[in-house]
Amino acid sequence: MKIRNCLQNELYSALGDLRTDIGSNSGDPDLSKIAVEPPRDRSHGDWSSNAALVMAKMLQQPPRRLAEKLAALLRDSGIPHVESVEVAGPGFLNFHLSPTWLHEVLCDVVENDTDNYARHNKGNGRTVSVEFVSANPTGPLHAGHSRWAAYGDSLCRLFKRCGYNVVREFYVNDRGRQIELYAESLVARSRGENPPEDGYHGEYLIDWAKEMPADVDPEEWGLQRAHKNQKATLEKMNVAFDLWTSERELVARGAMDKTLTRLRNLGVVYESEGATWLQTSKYGDDIDRVLVRSNGDPTYFLPDIAYHHEKFSRCGIVIDILGADHHGYVGRMRAAMASFGYDPSCYEAIIGQNAILRRNNKEVRLSKRAGTMVLASQLIDEVGADVTRLTYLLQSIDTTQTIDIDLITTQSAENPVYYLQYAHARMRSLERKAADLNIERIPLAEADLSVLTHERELDILRSLAFLPDVILTAMGGRSPHRLTTWTCELASVFHRFWHDCPILHSDTTEDVRQARLWLVEATRIGLAISLDILGVTAPERL
RNA sequence: GCCCUCGUAGCUCAGUGGAUAGAGCAUCGGUCUCCUAAACCGUGUGCGCAGGUUCGACUCCUGCCGGGGGCACCA
Numbered sequence: 188m189k190i191r192n193c194l195q196n197e198l199y200s201a202l203g204d205l206r207t208d209i210g211s212n213s214g215d216p217d218l219s220k221i222a223v224e225p226p227r228d229r230s231h232g233d234w235s236s237n238a239a240l241v242m243a244k245m246l247q248q249p250p251r252r253l254a255e256k257l258a259a260l261l262r263d264s265g266i267p268h269v270e271s272v273e274v275a276g277p278g279f280l281n282f283h284l285s286p287t288w289l290h291e292v293l294c295d296v297v298e299n300d301t302d303n304y305a306r307h308n309k310g311n312g313r314t315v316s317v318e319f320v321s322a323n324p325t326g327p328l329h330a331g332h333s334r335w336a337a338y339g340d341s342l343c344r345l346f347k348r349c350g351y352n353v354v355r356e357f358y359v360n361d362r363g364r365q366i367e368l369y370a371e372s373l374v375a376r377s378r379g380e381n382p383p384e385d386g387y388h389g390e391y392l393i394d395w396a397k398e399m400p401a402d403v404d405p406e407e408w409g410l411q412r413a414h415k416n417q418k419a420t421l422e423k424m425n426v427a428f429d430l431w432t433s434e435r436e437l438v439a440r441g442a443m444d445k446t447l448t449r450l451r452n453l454g455v456v457y458e459s460e461g462a463t464w465l466q467t468s469k470y471g472d473d474i475d476r477v478l479v480r481s482n483g484d485p486t487y488f489l490p491d492i493a494y495h496h497e498k499f500s501r502c503g504i505v506i507d508i509l510g511a512d513h514h515g516y517v518g519r520m521r522a523a524m525a526s527f528g529y530d531p532s533c534y535e536a537i538i539g540q541n542a543i544l545r546r547n548n549k550e551v552r553l554s555k556r557a558g559t560m561v562l563a564s565q566l567i568d569e570v571g572a573d574v575t576r577l578t579y580l581l582q583s584i585d586t587t588q589t590i591d592i593d594l595i596t597t598q599s600a601e602n603p604v605y606y607l608q609y610a611h612a613r614m615r616s617l618e619r620k621a622a623d624l625n626i627e628r629i630p631l632a633e634a635d636l637s638v639l640t641h642e643r644e645l646d647i648l649r650s651l652a653f654l655p656d657v658i659l660t661a662m663g664g665r666s667p668h669r670l671t672t673w674t675c676e677l678a679s680v681f682h683r684f685w686h687d688c689p690i691l692h693s694d695t696t697e698d699v700r701q702a703r704l705w706l707v708e709a710t711r712i713g714l715a716i717s718l719d720i721l722g723v724t725a726p727e728r729l
Numbered sequence: 730g731c732c733c734u735c736g737u738a739g740c741u742c743a744g745u746g747g748a749u750a751g752a753g754c755a756u757c758g759g760u761c762u763c764c765u766a767a768a769c770c771g772u773g774u775g776c777g778c779a780g781g782u783u784c785g786a787c788u789c790c791u792g793c794c795g796g797g798g799g800c801a802c803c804a
Contacts, residue, residue, distance in 0.1 A: 220746090228748070237747065240784065250784070276748045277784065323804075360804065462802055473732080473800080480802040487804050511798045514733050540734065540797075581753095582742055586735060587797055594741095603753070605767050613765070620764050664745060672743055675752075686760095686769045694763095729767065 189295075190288050190652075193266060194234055195223045198280075201260040202238060205253070209246055216242055225653070232273065232281035233288070233649075239278040250278030289648035290636035296651055296709040297631055301716050305655040309662070310351030316502035317343050318356040320421070320428075324413040325369040326389055326560075328420050331510070333563040334542045334588065337579035337722065339508050340426040341667040344720040349662045354502060357428040358494060361410050361435045363487065369413075370406040373399065389560060420564045424572050425722055432497075434490050442493040443485060447478065450492075455526045465492075470522035470531075492523045499529050508537045537665055539584040545591040561592060569596050576722045577604040580671045603675055604723060610678040611718065612729040613685060614711040620691055621704065628708070634701045643684035644706055650677045651713045658720070667721065674717040681710050 202216065221242075226235040239254035246253060254274040261272045261280070268288035273281045296304050319339030322332050343353045360366075372382035376396035382388055395412050399405065414431075421428070437443070447463070450456045455466045461481030465488075468475050478489045498505045505524075509516065517536040525531045544551040544561050551561055567575050569592070578595060581603065582588055595602070621627075628634075639645070654673065661669040689695050690703045718725045 222747085224747090226748075227744095227750085231748070235747090237785095240747080243784070279748065363804070365804070460802085464802095477802045482802080484802085486802065491804090511734070513799085513804090515799050516804090518732090538733065538798095543797090583735095586742080589741080591741095601754075601767085606753090609765080609767050613768085617764055624764095660745075666745085668743085669745095672752085675743095679752085682768055683770095685764080689764065691764045729765080 189291075190268065190284070191223055191234070194236075194269075194282060197261060197264050197266050198223065198236055198238055198257070201257050201264065202242065204260055205256055206246070208256075209248070216245060225649070226279075226281065231275060231279070233284040234282040236280045236282075237278075238280060239274075243278065254278040254280055286640055286645055287637070289645055289652065290639060292648050292652040293636060293639075293706060293709045294631065296712050297705065301712050301719075304712060305658050305716055306348055306350070307655065307659060308350040309659065310346065310349050312350065312352060313504065314352040314354065314502045315346050315504040315506060316354045316356055316498045317346070317506045317508065318358055318498075319508035320417075321356075321358040321360070322417060323365060324359050324361050324410050324417070325365060325387055326413055327391055327416050328563040330544050330561040330563050330566045330590065330592075331542050333420075333424060333566065333575060334579045334584075335508055335510070335539065336421055336424055336426045336563070337576040338539065338584055338667065340424075341576075341580060341670075341720055341722055342508075342662075342665060344722065345658060345662040345667060345670070348658055348716075348720060351504075354430055355426075355428045356498070357431045359410075359414065359431055359433045360487070361433050362438065362490070366406060366410070370409055373405050373409045377405075391562075420562075420567070423564065423567050424576060432494060434494070437490055437493055437497075442497065443490050446493040446496055447489065449496075450478070450526065453526060465519075465523060465526070467519045467522035467526070470525040472518040472522040476519050488519065488523075491520065495520060495524060495534070496527060499524065499527070499533070504533050504535070506535045506537060508539060511538055511540050514538045537584065540587040542579070542588045542590055545589060546593060548593075551592075566592070570602075573604050573608070573723045574602045577607075577671065578602065580668050580721055583666060583668055605729065606682075607674055607678045607714070607718060607723065608726050609729050610681045611711065611714050611725045612727065613681075614707050614714070615727045617690060617704075617707055624691060626691065626700070626704075628704045629701055631705055634705050635698050636702050636705070638699050638702045639706060641684075641688055643680065643687050644703070646680040647677070647684055647706060647710055650680055651709060654713050654716065670717055670720055674714065674721065677710070677714060677717070681714075 198221070199218070221236065221238045223234055223236045226232060239250045239257055242253055243250040251274060258272045258274050258280055261269075261282075268284045269282055270285050271283045273283065275281050299306075317339055319335045320328070320332055322328055328336070340355070343355050346353045368383065368386045372386035372388070372392055373396055375382045375386070376392045377399055382392065395409070398412070399408055447456070450465060455469065456478065457464050457466065462477050463479035464475045465478050466475055476488055477486050478492075479485050495505060507520070514536075517538070520536070521531050521534055524534045546561065570578075574595065578590065579588070639648070650673070657670055657673045661667055684706075688703060690700055690707070695703075715725050
């Protein structure tokens with residue numbers, strides 16, 4: 188944000204002057220602790236800094252006195268838009284700006300438009316691999332999976348907005364005992380029998396078994412069937428993966444053997460009790476892990492390492508989004524990557540808490556084997572993709588989320604998603620109405636933005652001014668829900684503006700009308716950007 | 730026992746060291762001859778407990794209490 192940089196630079200230079208003035212010979216101050224940020228309370232100005240509080244100890248002066256001196260220097264430096272600099276509280280510097288700084292924000296938004304406003308180059312073209320969902324190919328996605336789909340996809344969109352290349356990855360565990368059980372269950376169902384006790388008991392298998400031709404390999408066919416189903420559900424949620432990696436194919440191309448050889452050569456593998464172990468404890472894991480069982484079968488861990496090794500060969504940053512029940516997995520994978528010599532900080536596991544579903548006031552346990560499921564596709568069919576996605580993105584991934592299907596269905600009209608979409612629809616309807624009335628927006632350069640002084644108008648612009656920051660914070664904190672919060676706030680200030688500030692009414696003067704039309708356009712751009720990242724459609728009408 | 734995570738208003742949740750902790754829902758009550766009332770306005774004794782670090786702690790650290798999830802030659 189231009190104005191922030193400007194304030195920051197002036198502040199730093201004032202600090203420098205102050206230190207020479209005092210004759211301080213202490214070391215350089217820790218600038219990272221000095222913040223220039225919007226105060227929570229508007230009456231404390233448009234921007235505020237804790238510089239004097241941070242510097243007080245180092246310069247051995249009371250913070251308020253330092254603040255006074257800084258304020259005096261800053262008042263003289265003629266920073267654009269700054270009307271006054273005040274000292275408040277324990278020693279905060281509060282900058283009060285003329286609304287013109289917000290009028291510049293409006294121009295900034297409109298000129299950059301949806302493609303470029305709030306776009307960053309933080310990633311600088313680096314590639315980040317994000318693996319999420321990766322459900323077993325033994326059935327449909329359940330409603331728990333869709334939390335990862337919504338979260339992971341929006342996180343990817345955030346990365347993209349911040350200048351990263353993104354590879355959305357889905358790992359297909361199509362090997363192992365579970366697949367045999369799956370095939371056995373499928374065959375049993377096709378004969379009208381019950382699946383084996385530890386097999387898959389979900390009703391979907393009855394339907395799938397009917398579809399299965401008699402002359403096919405049930406395993407092969409079943410894997411394809413599940414994949415097709417999962418992919419279709421993800422598409423319904425508007426989530427598209429760039430790369431599906433099959434464990435089978437990975438093994439078939441020798442990745443597992445190569446990985447084992449490589450690890451052996453690195454001297455981190457040993458044999459014990461007939462099994463082959465990786466020295467993960469050497470790299471921070473609690474205990475060593477088995478790569479090849481004593482019966483000669485590799486564990487899931489070995490192909491997993493091969494897969495991650497491959498990911499690192501393609502991408503600079505590798506992220507796995509996992510459910511809380513997989514958190515024990517993180518240590519061993521990090522250790523395995525470290526033993527390869529990869530920078531462990533480039534491997535990141537995001538552990539999300541699981542979603543709990545409630546129906547009829549009872550918790551629905553999501554188990555594919557037991558067959559008690561709420562399917563992701565059911566949820567999407569019942570409430571729509573927009574409601575589904577936004578619901579998941581309303582709260583932090585660190586918290587267990589309880590989704591009450593009945594509530595979400597019967598009260599879907601009260602879902603915040605409509606609040607956001609209605610705001611967008613209002614903006615579009617204004618355009619249609621204006622066209623009906625033959626009112627045209629004059630070029631932005633000719634509009635007089637200085638008439639935008641209403642508190643509601645300024646609230647919107649303030650909100651828009653912080654969108655670039657919010658996007659960076661949401662990306663950096665891997666927390667797309669922060670953008671949800673911002674979007675709800677933007678919609679809120681917009682709805683209030685709409686209520687208080689008429690645009691097309693006959694008693695609105697032409698210059699105010701023009702400025703407001705541009706304000707609405709800027710708001711629409713901001714809203715469209717954030718809705719796109721959240722994966723929610725921005726409708727023309729509601 | 731060890732590890733991860735959460736505990737904020739009646740309920741569901743925001744708040745990544747700043748000043749007087751916020752929203753939605755619920756309750757009760759208002760607002761359309763006026764750009765869509767799916768909206769707006771009013772209505773509130775809350776940070777699990779105890780220490781610590783700090784000029785300043787919901788936020789960081791330690792311990793305790795409580796909820797959830799893990800601790801395989803399962804994936």
